[in-house]
Amino acid sequence: MKACVLYSGGKDSSLMAVILQKFSYEVELVTLNFGVFDSFKPAAESAKSLGFKHNVFMADIKIAEKATNIILDDGFPNNGINYIHKEALNLVSDHYDVVADGTRRDDRVPKLEENEITSLEGRKSVEYLTLRGFGHKTINNLSENLFDVKKEQTSMKNNSDYEIEVRYLMNEIEGENKALEIFPSHIQSRVVGWKNKI
Amino acid sequence: MKACVLYSGGKDSSLMAVILQKFSYEVELVTLNFGVFDSFKPAAESAKSLGFKHNVFMADIKIAEKATNIILDDGFPNNGINYIHKEALNLVSDHYDVVADGTRRDDRVPKLEENEITSLEGRKSVEYLTLRGFGHKTINNLSENLFDVKKEQTSMKNNSDYEIEVRYLMNEIEGENKALEIFPSHIQSRVVGWKNKI
DSSP states (O other), X not given: OEEEEEOOSSHHHHHHHHHHHHTTOEEEEEEEEOSSSOTTHHHHHHXXXXXXXXXXXXXXXXXXXXXXXXXXXXXSSHHHHHHHHHHHXXXXXXXXXXXXEEEETTOOSSOXXXXXXXXXXXXXXXXXXXXXXXXXXXXXHHHHHHEEXXXXXXXXXXXXXXXXXXXXXXXXXXXXXXXXXXXXXXXEEEEXXXXXXX | OEEEEEOOSSHHHHHHHHHHHHTTOEEEEXXXXXXXXXXXXXXXXXXXXXXXXXXXXXXXXXHHHHHHHHHHHHSSSHXXXXXXXXXXXXXXXXXXXXXXXXXXXXXXXXXOOXXXXXXXXXXXXXXXXXXXXXXXXXXXXXXXXXXXXXXXXXXXXXXXXXXXXXXXXXXXXXXXXXXXHHSOOOEEEEEEEXXXXX
């Protein structure tokens, strides 16, 4: 059976892909794009480095615009990022019977509430899988053993998180300082290949 | 690294064991016993049928007695079973760095709250893993593919759930009808071997 993993190129979504592959799902990694900026490229490279099929799903730019407005109104990213994530799950659920992401127990954003999961699975007739049974320590240990990971300062060019296209829109509306205030630069881990293939 | 899975012989805890084994943990399945009744035997058989090491941990009978009293006071099993499960996790966490169980997203009992997980991991310096990222449909699909499963009416002899020793104590205190009222007989799935070993 096919399974879709919403994919950013990070270790969490990569680990979810490996788990599903171990259980004989035909895994397809999917990164959303709103046509604003080619932010899917780092995820596509990570997917290729692990040998997974990678698809880019084009989504309505209005979703990214709405998220940008939510975030500018709030002054913090959580609700806007959650909104994009739910729309992403809605979109891929029209194309797959099994949809997954790399959200773990101690993630706060993006994260679906239990009633939102029940609603998604019911409305779309999908099974939704996460890494919510694992904490960050376990995921770090597992992925350190599995993957070659590059740690680096985030930039517009090495990151496929939802925030990149939102930043791009925010830069246009409010200028670069506002985007940097809401999404401060940080060290990220990007998967660049297998360390120990399993 | 060693990892302990609290084990009943059911498909959920068996699936958790397989996931951990795939990620190269040295898996040990553990069933608690309070010295009341040899209810660990079905779990030991299931473990053997899958080729996993199985340990029985003897626990203080006072835990089972307290759970029995909680359940008799409440008139329903949830709080008493949760109490045993937390004590089981406390006990195995003194012996392993990674402890796991087969609780899934839609389980209500036994289930630790998020603050209880944080507390367990902090107090005992363990990583705690569950199947909380998966719902029952996914777990049923995966285990149907992996395991030979025997479906049968529960009895005192074919089940290693916490309830068995509690039932035994309850029978002694209140007679068999009370135990049957609180724990009605139901169809259970017990793992009896591999269907497709992975």
